[in-house]
Amino acid sequence: MSTRDELLALLLENARYSTEDLARQMGADEAEVTAAIEELEASGLIRGYQAVVDWDRADRERIRALVELNVTLDRETGYDDIADRLVKFPPVKSLRLVSGDYDFALEVEGDSLREVSKFISEKVAPVPEITQTVTHYIMETYKDRGFEMGDGHDDGRLSFSP
Amino acid sequence: MKIADRVQQIPPSGIRKFFEIAEEMDDVISLGVGEPDFTAPWAAREAAIESLKDGKTSYTANRGMRELREAIAKRVSVQYDFTYDPDTEVLVTAGASEALDVAFRALVDPGDVVAIAQPSYISYVPGVTFAGGEPLPVPTHEEDDFKLTREVLEANGVADADLLVLCYPNNPTGAIMTESELAEVAAFVREHDLTVLSDEIYADLTYGEEHTSIATFEGLRERTVVFNGFSKAYAMTGLRLGYALAPAKTIGAMNRVHQYSMLSAPTTAQYAALEALESCDGDVIEMRDQYNRRRQFVLSRFEEMGIDCFEAKGAFYVFPECPWEDTDAFAEQLLQEQSVALVPGHVFGESGTGHLRVSYATGLDDLREAMARIEAFLD
Numbered sequence: 001m002s003t004r005d006e007l008l009a010l011l012l013e014n015a016r017y018s019t020e021d022l023a024r025q026m027g028a029d030e031a032e033v034t035a036a037i038e039e040l041e042a043s044g045l046i047r048g049y050q051a052v053v054d055w056d057r058a059d060r061e062r063i064r065a066l067v068e069l070n071v072t073l074d075r076e077t078g079y080d081d082i083a084d085r086l087v088k089f090p091p092v093k094s095l096r097l098v099s100g101d102y103d104f105a106l107e108v109e110g111d112s113l114r115e116v117s118k119f120i121s122e123k124v125a126p127v128p129e130i131t132q133t134v135t136h137y138i139m140e141t142y143k144d145r146g147f148e149m150g151d152g153h154d155d156g157r158l159s160f161s162p
Numbered sequence: 163m164k165i166a167d168r169v170q171q172i173p174p175s176g177i178r179k180f181f182e183i184a185e186e187m188d189d190v191i192s193l194g195v196g197e198p199d200f201t202a203p204w205a206a207r208e209a210a211i212e213s214l215k216d217g218k219t220s221y222t223a224n225r226g227m228r229e230l231r232e233a234i235a236k237r238v239s240v241q242y243d244f245t246y247d248p249d250t251e252v253l254v255t256a257g258a259s260e261a262l263d264v265a266f267r268a269l270v271d272p273g274d275v276v277a278i279a280q281p282s283y284i285s286y287v288p289g290v291t292f293a294g295g296e297p298l299p300v301p302t303h304e305e306d307d308f309k310l311t312r313e314v315l316e317a318n319g320v321a322d323a324d325l326l327v328l329c330y331p332n333n334p335t336g337a338i339m340t341e342s343e344l345a346e347v348a349a350f351v352r353e354h355d356l357t358v359l360s361d362e363i364y365a366d367l368t369y370g371e372e373h374t375s376i377a378t379f380e381g382l383r384e385r386t387v388v389f390n391g392f393s394k395a396y397a398m399t400g401l402r403l404g405y406a407l408a409p410a411k412t413i414g415a416m417n418r419v420h421q422y423s424m425l426s427a428p429t430t431a432q433y434a435a436l437e438a439l440e441s442c443d444g445d446v447i448e449m450r451d452q453y454n455r456r457r458q459f460v461l462s463r464f465e466e467m468g469i470d471c472f473e474a475k476g477a478f479y480v481f482p483e484c485p486w487e488d489t490d491a492f493a494e495q496l497l498q499e500q501s502v503a504l505v506p507g508h509v510f511g512e513s514g515t516g517h518l519r520v521s522y523a524t525g526l527d528d529l530r531e532a533m534a535r536i537e538a539f540l541d
């Protein structure tokens with residue numbers, strides 16, 4: 001594995017590893033690691049860092065929905081143009097052009113059902129090229145970005161074993 | 163009720179005292195665990211589930227499912243330039259543990275001397291004793307990177323032994339042996355007509371150097387039983403699946419013991435193992451990469467603390483020198499005061515005295531915290 005790939009693998013595992021920890025694990029210098037991270041960020045390969053949150057455990061309600069979007073394109077408007085408009089809205093957490101029965105898969109997040117549905121009906125549906133929206137509210141998350149949700153992973157192992 | 167002498171002869175495991183203390187405490191970070199902290203690859207788990215759904219709940223052939231034996235033989239043939247015959251030279255067992263036990267019982271007569279390279283996995287000595295054999299400890303030392311050498315074999319009277327047990331990559335030291343180093347042992351074994359029991363359960367977990375099996379040296383295949391299993395590389399400890407490879411006559415003898423004690427290895431686990439061999443190499447590599455990073459982390463932290471630690475190249479243990487004269491006292495106080503559990507080296511044989519076994523089969527966050535606590539303890 002190249003240094004860059006190794007670094008990416010580690011950051012994907014836990015973006016909060018300190019440069020010191022990263023360096024130890026990679027058997028590299030801290031300065032090297034810092035430089036490599038700067039390069040990854042500057043080149044845009046790394047776009048940001050986020051926590052993976054299990055909202056079911058929080059007091060605060062968090063509503064997420066997956067929205068299927070169908071669009072019609074004309075001479076002036078392409079997929080990118082529609083996407084450019086949608087990504088500007090803060091409640092939009094992800095937007096992907098997909099193959100299959102619909103065109104875009106949109107992920108929306110808000111504080112309440114009302115807020116989310118209002119956003120979809122008032123901001124998304126009125127976009128002229130969008131011909132249909134189908135909203136799926138997320139009822140339960142079992143895994144998110146590689147992390148399993150739900151019951152913590154209690155280490156049920158013996159504290160000593162051969 | 164009378165308890166058999168050969169059982170009474172075995173002292174309780176040296177880690178039991180610590181285990182009892184740890185049981186009473188919360189928030190213990192254990193570096194005393196000899197099993198992966200990963201979960202078995204999903205594909206293997208799914209194969210186990212599917213096999214249950216299909217109602218595969220009967221015994222299999224005593225030697226294990228033919229398909230699995232074939233998959234094992236095929237895997238081995240990629241590593242060696244010879245194969246084991248799946249019909250006669252492979253035995254599937256309930257963990258490598260059972261394979262070891264069956265081998266001791268099938269190959270050791272009362273009074274036979276079984277040389278054991280130490281520090282060693284804790285089951286060999288009792289296993290030999292239960293079989294009526296005489297364990298002969300063969301100490302290896304840090305000066306030799308805990309490798310077995312011809313001098314050590316000669317100096318400890320192994321020439322007159324009947325069997326020799328080795329385990330590389332090693333639990334507890336993390337030592338490995340390179341091809342040329344093993345060649346020396348192989349020559350000695352040939353000269354003195356020894357039988358070799360080679361526990362290679364950590365074979366897939368080496369960092370930097372490729373694993374070599376002693377069975378691959380000239381004349382060694384005929385006199386070696388190789389033990390392996392799915393517990394370590396595939397993180398399948400709870401599924402209890404292992405195997406032994408040996409010439410037909412030996413496997414036949416081992417199977418005779420196995421067929422009366424175990425009948426056959428767990429069927430569900432055999433399906434999981436088959437899938438593991440077929441599709442989970444990527445998982446193994448990923449886990450190994452993570453172990454390797456943790457290994458580098460732990461080694462560099464010990465170095466920083468000024469604790470002498472041999473650079474382990476395999477398994478998931480490091481074996482630093484204990485900073486105190488009294489290793490038990492160190493381990494006990496560290497556990498009481500800082501809630502960090504590790505294992506005193508003497509548990510693995512006298513030559514482990516003065517060392518500690520530190521397992522890095524624990525997530526990095528815990529490792530980092532544990533090392534910080536050790537550092538605080540030393541201050």
Ligand SMILES: Cc1ncc(COP(=O)(O)O)c(C=O)c1O
Pocket residue numbers: 161162196256257258259260283329333361363390391392393399402403404
């Ligand atoms: C060297 C060695 N051999 C064998 C075993 C037992 O493995 P299994 O789970 O396959 O019985 C272990 C487990 O700790 C081990 O360290």
